[in-house]
Amino acid sequence: MNWRVIIGIAKTHLFTKIKQTAIAALGVTFGIGSYIALVSFMTGLNGMLDDLILNKTPHVHIYNEIEPSKEQPIDIHEAYANTFNIVKSIKPKQTQRKIHNALPIIHNLSKNNDVIAAIPQLKTQIFYISGPIELGGNLSGIDIMKEVEFFNFKDYIVKGTPQDLLNSDVGILLGSGVASKMSLGIGDRVQIRTAVGTNFPLKVIGVFQSGIADLDNVQSFVNLRTAQKILGVPRNHITDINVKLHDIDKAFPLAKKIEGQFNLKAIDIKTANAQFETGTNIRNLITYAVSITLLIVAGFGIYNILNMLIYEKMNDIAILKATGFSGKDVQYIFLSQAMIIGFVGGILGLLIGYIISSIIDKIAFETEALPTITTYPVNFNVWFYLIGISFAMVSTFLAGYLPSRKARKIDPVRIIRGQ
Amino acid sequence: MILEAKNINKYFKKPVPFHVLKDINFTVDDGEFISIMGKSGCGKSTLLYILSTMDTDYDGQLYLKNELVTGKSRDSLSYIRNKHIGFVFQFHYLLSEFSVLENVMLPAKKLGEKSLKEIEKAAFEKLEILNIEKLAHKKASQISGGEKQRVAIARALINNPSIIMGDEPTGNLDSHNAENVFKIFKNLSEEQGLSLLIVTHDIDFANKTDRIIEMLDGRIIS
Numbered sequence: 001m002n003w004r005v006i007i008g009i010a011k012t013h014l015f016t017k018i019k020q021t022a023i024a025a026l027g028v029t030f031g032i033g034s035y036i037a038l039v040s041f042m043t044g045l046n047g048m049l050d051d052l053i054l055n056k057t058p059h060v061h062i063y064n065e066i067e068p069s070k071e072q073p074i075d076i077h078e079a080y081a082n083t084f085n086i087v088k089s090i091k092p093k094q095t096q097r098k099i100h101n102a103l104p105i106i107h108n109l110s111k112n113n114d115v116i117a118a119i120p121q122l123k124t125q126i127f128y129i130s131g132p133i134e135l136g137g138n139l140s141g142i143d144i145m146k147e148v149e150f151f152n153f154k155d156y157i158v159k160g161t162p163q164d165l166l167n168s169d170v171g172i173l174l175g176s177g178v179a180s181k182m183s184l185g186i187g188d189r190v191q192i193r194t195a196v197g198t199n200f201p202l203k204v205i206g207v208f209q210s211g212i213a214d215l216d217n218v219q220s221f222v223n224l225r226t227a228q229k230i231l232g233v234p235r236n237h238i239t240d241i242n243v244k245l246h247d248i249d250k251a252f253p254l255a256k257k258i259e260g261q262f263n264l265k266a267i268d269i270k271t272a273n274a275q276f277e278t279g280t281n282i283r284n285l286i287t288y289a290v291s292i293t294l295l296i297v298a299g300f301g302i303y304n305i306l307n308m309l310i311y312e313k314m315n316d317i318a319i320l321k322a323t324g325f326s327g328k329d330v331q332y333i334f335l336s337q338a339m340i341i342g343f344v345g346g347i348l349g350l351l352i353g354y355i356i357s358s359i360i361d362k363i364a365f366e367t368e369a370l371p372t373i374t375t376y377p378v379n380f381n382v383w384f385y386l387i388g389i390s391f392a393m394v395s396t397f398l399a400g401y402l403p404s405r406k407a408r409k410i411d412p413v414r415i416i417r418g419q
Numbered sequence: 420m421i422l423e424a425k426n427i428n429k430y431f432k433k434p435v436p437f438h439v440l441k442d443i444n445f446t447v448d449d450g451e452f453i454s455i456m457g458k459s460g461c462g463k464s465t466l467l468y469i470l471s472t473m474d475t476d477y478d479g480q481l482y483l484k485n486e487l488v489t490g491k492s493r494d495s496l497s498y499i500r501n502k503h504i505g506f507v508f509q510f511h512y513l514l515s516e517f518s519v520l521e522n523v524m525l526p527a528k529k530l531g532e533k534s535l536k537e538i539e540k541a542a543f544e545k546l547e548i549l550n551i552e553k554l555a556h557k558k559a560s561q562i563s564g565g566e567k568q569r570v571a572i573a574r575a576l577i578n579n580p581s582i583i584m585g586d587e588p589t590g591n592l593d594s595h596n597a598e599n600v601f602k603i604f605k606n607l608s609e610e611q612g613l614s615l616l617i618v619t620h621d622i623d624f625a626n627k628t629d630r631i632i633e634m635l636d637g638r639i640i641s
Contacts, residue, residue, distance in 0.1 A: 320525075
């Protein structure tokens with residue numbers, strides 16, 4: 001196979017029909033460019049929406065579920081072994097919310113190689129007292145610096161800093177909903193009342209906003225030690241352990257293992273947020289469906305133009321064959337024309353896609369719900385560009401294949417004698 | 420012996436079954452200048468395309484330089500055409516988007532036996548033989564009919580073939596240019612010992628060749 005000759009002929013054909021070539025290549029450019037822009041923007045949005053939930057969500061969440069015993073005493077009594085027992089109105093057992101041996105468990109998890117961090121929390125229900133009004137809410141005692149390090153907690157603090165909370169024994173980080181309902185700002189004092197009725201004065205050192213209104217209306221954070229003081233419990237009183245892993249896919253087996261090992265409830269991120277993955281998948285599906293449609297349209301354009309070119313070049317094909325070019329050579333001439341169009345159009349498409357996504361990336365996008373976002377999110381993933389150029393090559397190959405096969409089969413005698 | 424045809428028969432199936440070539444037997448010797456004559460539809464062009472290896476749909480055997488060509492794969496036939504056979508058609512059939520030089524060089528590039536430099540040198544030599552070296556860098560679409568036919572001959576010669584075949588190469592030329600083309604062929608035959616097999620209608624042309632094969636209704640009659 002003499003590629004230099006073949007490519008040379010292909011190039012001459014393309015350059016003498018530069019307008020048609022340009023139109024065919026622009027079809028590919030348009031298809032690939034919009035694919036890149038679309039997929040970068042869509043996955044950027046997806047990523048943002050996922051981060052909204054998943055960044056704050058532990059990969060494995062361990063807690064003590066209040067639930068009825070799975071086995072009632074009658075089930076294990078020998079005398080009733082062969083009987084059919086029905087117990088009505090089973091009530092959950094009176095247990096503490098706290099995790100037994102929480103600190104050894106955290107220590108144990110930290111030694112696991114899959115685990116990045118295991119962080120304790122103390123969650124409790126409280127009331128915010130504002131004059132005569134009591135607002136229900138949740139208070140979490142957290143290890144603030146670890147939350148910042150492993151769960152991007154800082155992104156959601158809209159007023160104040162994590163250090164302010166760390167340095168204050170009586171500091172509270174209020175949810176933005178709570179803060180606005182009670183007209184509180186940094187430096188103000190707020191009373192909270194625990195479930196058992198003790199009041200505790202706290203000082204607002206910051207406001208956080210997660211973007212999920214239901215959460216921001218009830219949730220507040222204090223230091224773990226402060227929470228323990230408010231509840232009057234010792235330092236090992238912990239209700240939740242949040243685990244972050246290197247590989248999110250290991251969350252499910254680890255959760256199962258923890259449940260078996262420690263007799264606790266452990267929920268992995270995928271089980272807890274199944275709907276988000278579904279949403280992501282469907283958005284990706286739409287993105288690819290639109291992109292493929294664009295590329296198919298571009299492919300038909302190439303098919304059309306090559307077909308026309310082959311009709312115009314019938315004589316050339318006959319001469320080439322008569323002077324010793326084989327059918328395959330002729331096929332490769334036209335196929336390489338398609339591939340050149342695909343490659344040039346594809347590269348231009350990547351460029352245009354990159355420019356469009358860069359422009360989108362600069363457009364201001366500010367929303368109450370997402371305090372950390374200032375411009376539209378765009379995902380500049382090199383894989384999209386690799387997929388884009390491969391797609392351009394594959395689709396132009398397919399579009400060029402049929403016309404080029406026709407060129408291979410043209411009988412030169414027919415053309416020469418038909419004049 | 421350059422070319423030998425043995426018992427060649429060909430049938431057209433469409434539009435109606437038709438026996439075009441009936442038991443064709445003949446040989447072409449080294450350096451022979453042969454013309455094939457006959458009325459329209461007698462099968463002389465059909466025969467030429469079979470001899471050229473482009474048409475493979477026939478019965479009988481075809482030998483080129485004592486080697487059986489019949490039944491070879493399309494790719495090896497392409498190679499044979501490229502290396503051993505030069506073509507000149509009635510219509511000039513140049514690649515109009517390429518320069519004269521590129522047109523002449525193309526079959527040699529395909530053959531790939533020489534470097535690009537050597538091919539270019541050889542192409543200039545062939546153009547000089549035909550007195551058209553000054554046209555080398557013109558586009559094929561910008562030269563006259565007689566010139567085109569000479570370029571086509573130069574192209575046919577580029578790989579130093581064993582035989583030149585022509586399908587009415589002078590049919591589309593005025594008498595002056597036709598005379599020119601004939602002289603070129605005669606020279607090639609006498610000076611370079613090339614074999615030539617030319618289908619023609621032109622009796623004056625045919626009379627000046629070494630041998631005339633006359634065909635009638637698919638048979639060779641003399």
